[in-house]
Amino acid sequence: MTEVKIHDKYLVVIPKDVRETLGLKIGEKVDFIVEKGKAVIYPKRGSPASVKKVHGIIKHKRTIDEGIEDGYTAMGEEL
16 A cells, blocks of 8 residues: 555645556546545546457447446446
8 A cells, every 4th residue: 555645636646556557547537436435546448449459249239338338337336
């Protein structure tokens, strides 16, 4: 665990070890979610490039965007 300080305007620097473990890149978006009294950070994945890598693996009858949303919903329900 790495301790960080909350700066002016509540800014927090994500420690290098956490960035590397999560594979975070500059400009990437993340979600902060409170789970059981703890803040959890989730990288927002699902860029067009990453979707193209898995396109066709999952069969669905709706749009890709709807399929991605279903996946995010399912992941949220498991937490």
